[in-house]
Amino acid sequence: MTKIISFVVIVLFIAFGFSWLADRPGVLSIVWQGQLIEMSLMVAASVVAALIVAIMIVWWLFNTVWNSPHAARRYFRARKRDRGYQALSTGLIAAGAGNAILARKMTARTQGLLSADQEPLIHLLEAQADLIEGKYDAARRKFEAMAQDPETRELGLRGLYMEARRQGANEAALEYAENAARNAPYLPWAAQATLESKSRNGEWDDAIRLLDQQKAAHVIERGEAERLKAVLLTAKAEEKFESDPKAAREDANQALKLSKGLIPAALIAARSYLREDNLRKAASALEPVWKISPHPQIAQLYVRARSGDTAVDRLKRAERLESLKPNNVESLFAVAKAALDAQDFHRARAKAEAAARIEPRESIFLLMADIEEAETGDQGRIRHWMAQALRAPRDHAWVADGIVSEKWLPASPVTGRLDAFEWKVPFGQVEGPVEDNGIDHALSSLPDVAKPQxxxxxxxxxxxxxxxxxxxxxxxxxxxxxxxxxxxxxxxxxxxxxxxxxxxxxxxxxxxxxxxxxxxxxxxxxxxxx
Structure with missing residues (x-):
């Protein structure tokens, strides 16, 4: 676009010059070697312009003839380079597709057309071809050579990291990842591997610092970075809760600011307040999280916040939770348990039945059996509810990578992935019950209370x-x-x-x-x- 504008400006300038001469006619006289040459200004200007054009054409012809050998060499060199890049591209595609024969063929052709110093990707193609053919030692040597070159260092470390992971050499893989993350924190694979390793070793401060670097380099999104940082802060708070509850509470509160529904952080903050007998702040830490994601551990800590409370006081606190999250299975279950402790069997039975109608599960039917035992003591009805619990879906638990844990953990013990544990039904649970395990079916088949003889x-x-x-x-x-x-x-x-x-x-x-x-x-x- 700039060239076009410049050309138009020059043409307009020349046209303006000719128009200016045309508006001002005159005669130009030149005496050269005793001869008088007279012409108008327009003719003189045209002669000068033609002379300039002729000189430019002559110069172009001379320059073309003079540089023709170099131009020919450059043409053939460019053609050879294009053929080499075409072979390199075909070889990389073949290596990615797992075609070892074509990849090795394109490797040989690329080496004949291109120089390894000119194009470092030739080393990558050779290493990929060796991996496909099962020559792991040769591939590792090529990756090591690439790691020594500043231009291909990251690519070589990536190859060495993958090979170490494949062979089970986790310590070597971690060393390669840390080396890559030290020089290039924007690499997602290196930063993620280093982050998981530091989390597995309990180096929470280093993990948080590395996560901040990833966030600054825009490697991960802001929302994900804040969630992972909240998980790391919660793990840090849990580790030092016994030795320094106040510092643990600060980390937990900071984690709650980053992720408002993080249940473990709320539990740590509330337990820290309860150690200081500050029930009001403990409730303020638990209630917002309960509104977002009701959890039985929150209900248990909230209801039994003070050891000196009576069963009626605990029932009132459970009803407070129900008012914050009405028509929720966890709220109804908490009220039913508190009512059973307070010997209010009618309310306990009603709330348990309402919870079972929302989500029939094992713990609810076991609670019904406890209510039956405390109220009637009828063994037939107790066995009926126990049988319903055996057929009911299992309760939720902390699950990550096929591992069921009794408590929340910051990382998976299998893969080391951060924030892997989820509160859900454990693995192996069928999608739907084979039999009708609803509360209505259980109540309709409930035997009558037996009279003692x-x-x-x-x-x-x-x-x-x-x-x-x-x-x-x-x-x-x-x-x-x-x-x-x-x-x-x-x-x-x-x-x-x-x-x-x-x-x-x-x-x-x-x-x-x-x-x-x-x-x-x-x-x-x-x-x-x-």
């Missing part, structure tokens, strides 16, 4: 009685009061059933309360020595 039972107690003959011992029988269990009729023999029950008052044989036997004791009684 009251029966009599005779308990025989052998009592030593002192008589004139110290060898003879008699037995008395006492009628027990009515029991709620069936009579054990097989325990007494027919003869013992026919004997009268004799009360015992602990006196001598002449005591009126002791009934003397009418007949002499038989041989069996004599042998029953005390």
């Amino acid at each position: 009251i029966r009599e039972k005779i308990i025989e107690i052998p009592v030593p009685v002192k008589v004139a003959d110290p060898v003879i011992v008699t037995e008395t029988k006492v009628v027990a009061e009515k029991q709620s269990f069936p009579k054990n009729e097989a325990a007494a023999s027919p003869e013992e059933k026919r004997q009268d029950a004799v009360p015992f008052f602990g006196g001598l044989p002449d005591d009126p309360g002791v009934k003397k036997p009418n007949a002499e004791p038989d041989e069996k009684t004599r042998l029953n020595l005390f």
Whole structure:
């Protein structure tokens, strides 16, 4: 565009000059070697312009002839270079597709057309061809040579890192990644590997510093960077909670500013406030997170914030959580548990049934069994709810990469990935229950409360009685009061059933309360020595 404008300006300037001469006619006289030459100004200007053009054409022709050998060499060199780049491009595509034969063929052609010093990608093509053919040692040597060249250092370190990971040499892979991240923190693979390694080793400050560098270099998005930084701050706070609760609380509050729904950070901050008996600030740390993502651990800490509270006080706190997040399964479950502790069975049963209607799961049916045991004690109904719990979906847990953990962890123990744990149903759970495990079906099949059967039972107690003959011992029988269990009729023999029950008052044989036997004791009684 600039050239076009410049050409138009020059043409306009020349046209303006000719028009100016045309408006001012005159005669130009030149005396050269005794001859007088006269012409008008327009003719003189035209002659000068033609002379300039002729000189330029002559100069162009001379320059073209003079530089023709160099131009020819440059033409053939450019043609050869283009063919080399075309072969290099074809070879890289073949290597990416896994075509070892074509990749090796294009490697040989590229080496014949291009110089390795001229194009470093030839080393990459050779290394890729070696990897496809299984020549890992040769490929590693080429990557090491590339790592020594400043122009291909990052590419060589990347190749060495991938080879170390493939062979399971995690320490060597980490060293290559740290070297690359030290010189180029904008490399995502190097920064991510270094970040995961420092997180696995508990080097939280170094991990946070590296994450800030990634954020400044725009390697990761702002939202993701803030979430990962919040996770690192939470892990740092959890590590030093026992030794320095106040510093841990500051880190947890900073993490909550970056990620408002981070449950572990809220738990750490609340526990730190509770150590100072500051219940109001602990509640202010838990309630905003509860509104975003209700969690049973938040409910447990909130309800049992003070150890001296009564069951009724805990029920009121659970109802406070329900008011913050109504019609939520976790809110209803928390109120049902608190109502059970307060012996409010009607409310506990109603809230548990409402929670089961929203999300039937194992813990809710187990809670129904606890309510049944505390209220009725009917074993049939308790077993019914236990059977429903066995068939119900499992409860949520912290899950990452196939690992189920009882508590939240900042990184996956398998891959080292940050913020890998999610609160969800553990792996292996089917998408939908095979049977109908709804609360309505469970209530319709719930057996009635069994009425206790009251029966009599005779308990025989052998009592030593002192008589004139110290060898003879008699037995008395006492009628027990009515029991709620069936009579054990097989325990007494027919003869013992026919004997009268004799009360015992602990006196001598002449005591009126002791009934003397009418007949002499038989041989069996004599042998029953005390």
